[in-house]
Amino acid sequence: MKMLVTGGYGFIGSNFIRYMLKKYSNCQIVNLDALTYASNVKNLKEYENHSNYTFVKGDIRDSFLVNRIFQQGIDFCVNFAAESHVDRSIQNPTIFIETNVNGTQVLLEAAKKYGINKFVQISTDEVYGSLGDTGLFTEYTPLSPNSPYSASKAAGDLLIRAYHETYGLPINITRCSNNYGPNQYPEKLIPLIISKAIQDKPLPIYGNGLNVRDWLFVKDHCTAIDLVIHNGKSGEVYNIGGRSEKTNINIVRMILQELGKPESLISYVKDRPGHDYRYGIDATKIKQELGWKPKYDFETGIKKTIKWYLNNQEWLNKEKYNKMTINICEG
Numbered sequence: 030m031k032m033l034v035t036g037g038y039g040f041i042g043s044n045f046i047r048y049m050l051k052k053y054s055n056c057q058i059v060n061l062d063a064l065t066y067a068s069n070v071k072n073l074k075e076y077e078n079h080s081n082y083t084f085v086k087g088d089i090r091d092s093f094l095v096n097r098i099f100q101q102g103i104d105f106c107v108n109f110a111a112e113s114h115v116d117r118s119i120q121n122p123t124i125f126i127e128t129n130v131n132g133t134q135v136l137l138e139a140a141k142k143y144g145i146n147k148f149v150q151i152s153t154d155e156v157y158g159s160l161g162d163t164g165l166f167t168e169y170t171p172l173s174p175n176s177p178y179s180a181s182k183a184a185g186d187l188l189i190r191a192y193h194e195t196y197g198l199p200i201n202i203t204r205c206s207n208n209y210g211p212n213q214y215p216e217k218l219i220p221l222i223i224s225k226a227i228q229d230k231p232l233p234i235y236g237n238g239l240n241v242r243d244w245l246f247v248k249d250h251c252t253a254i255d256l257v258i259h260n261g262k263s264g265e266v267y268n269i270g271g272r273s274e275k276t277n278i279n280i281v282r283m284i285l286q287e288l289g290k291p292e293s294l295i296s297y298v299k300d301r302p303g304h305d306y307r308y309g310i311d312a313t314k315i316k317q318e319l320g321w322k323p324k325y326d327f328e329t330g331i332k333k334t335i336k337w338y339l340n341n342q343e344w345l346n347k348e349k350y351n352k353m354t355i356n357i358c359e360g
Contacts, residue, residue, distance in 0.1 A: 031057045033103045035089050035136065036110030038062040040213040041151065041247055043072035045109070048251040050076060057081045059098060062110070063088040067214040071344060089132035092139070099143040105258055106140055107149045108133065111182065114216055115155075118178035119302060129181035130188065137192045149258055150189045150202045154243070154268070155179035157204075159305035166204075167311045168266045175303045190264075199263040203254060206270040206310045209330065210247035211337040215345060219331070222281050223338045224345050226290045236300035238278030241307035245271035246330035249323040256319040267319070270310025273327035280331075287335050 030053065036042040037060030049056050062068050064086055076082045087094040089110045110132060112118065112125045133150070140148045157166040158173030172187075174180040192198040209219045225232050253269045261267060275283075278295075285292055315321045325333070338345055 030055055030104055031059070031102055032105045032107060033059045033061060033098060035061045035106070035108045036068075037084075038064065038068035038070055038072055039109060040067070040072075040210075041208055041250060042109035043069075043212055044210065044247045045107070045251045045254060046073060046076070046082070048248065049255065050079060050081060052255070054081075058083070059101070059103070060084045061087055061089065061095075061098060067113075067216070069212070069214070069344075072212045089136055090127060092135045095135050095139045096142070099139040099145075103140075103143065104146045105149065106136060106145055106147075107151065107254065107258065108136055109151045111151075111185075113153075113178065115176045115178045116216075116301060118176055118181070122177035122181075125177050125181040126184075129178075130184045133185040134188055137188060137198065141192060141196050141198050145199070147199045147201065147258060147261075147263065148189065148192075149254065149261075150186060150200065151254070152186050152202050152204045153179065153182050154204050154206050154270070154308045154310055155305065156183040156186060157308075160307040160309055162307070165309045165311035166268060168204075168268055168314055175305055193264045201257050201261040201263070202266045203257055204266065204268050204310075205250055205253075206243035206245045206308060208245050208247045208250055210334050211341075212344075213247075218277060218280060219284070219334060220338060220345070222284050223288070223335055226285055226288050226294060227339070227342065227345075229290070229294065231296040232281055232294045233296055233298045234277060234281060235298060235304060238281070238295075238297065239276050240304060241274050241276050241309070243270045243308055243310050244273040244275060244280075244327050244330075245269065245323065246325040246327075246333075249325055252324070253315060253319075253321045256315070256321050260319050262318070267315040268310050268312050269315060269321075270312045271323050271325075271327065272310070272312070274307075274309055275327065283331060284335065287332060
């Protein structure tokens with residue numbers, strides 16, 4: 030089983046590679062990563078000399094490089110590579126279109142040309158838009174993205190569907206809720222709050238902090254992707270969620286309580302444009318068809334996450350992290 034994993038030095042990608050190499054002795058992984066700001070080679074340092082692991086530095090928009098990799102005989106392509114920060118997409122949408130749409134199309138063309146067992150796209154619940162106080166996103170919820178980021182991911186998803194319908198390319202699309210866990214770049218809500226709270230710095234919270242997100246521990250996400258790769262029906266979309274809906278402000282208070290820090294650190298800032306109110310995932314399909322279920326409830330997962338960051342403050346406090354100007358993002 031030879032697998033191309035794009036964006037494998039990122040948060041979810043690195044956790045997925047670690048999971049697969051531990052579980053499958055016959056799994057050979059090629060990690061294609063451009064090493065942009067949110068990538069970190071230390072995320073997979075223990076595997077850099079592993080016999081079943083190869084790293085290739087490069088961009089998914091580079092068709093020559095991508096084709097050269099597929100020529101080696103790729104069985105599965107799992108596409109994590111993406112620009113994923115909503116605030117950055119508001120400031121500069123262009124790179125999101127180039128990577129999340131054009132880059133995805135380069136991968137699809139190579140997969141079609143050389144023939145693979147399956148192309149798996151790692152997408153997001155944000156393509157569905159925003160929910161009110163009730164209801165959940167299902168696989169049949171119309172796509173209604175509200176930010177340049179989510180629009181670029183929705184466009185990539187539609188391209189993948191088109192390659193399946195037009196060319197018969199075997200594909201799956203997974204749409205997950207907000208991930209958290211070890212190795213997450215601290216521009217996102219949970220690692221950012223942990224980092225700032227440890228340093229007793231103000232914690233910037235958008236608006237009134239009542240926006241709701243469904244949270245999924247990253248290791249649970251990895252088990253779901255594994256099932257989709259091996260057992261997912263070609264052409265199908267699978268929602269993956271933790272059924273752990275929390276308001277942003279409740280997340281922050283839980284972290285402060287766990288760290289023994291005062292709520293006086295909380296600082297409310299001007300809300301961002303087009304801020305979706307609520308996301309909630311209905312994961313019934315993947316549970317019933319593939320037998321997946323999350324292992325970690327939020328209370329257990331957040332404690333494991335906080336403990337990891339406390340034990341890895343050198344990783345957390347790298348110079349590039351301290352230069353961040355982005356306030357906050359839930360995802």
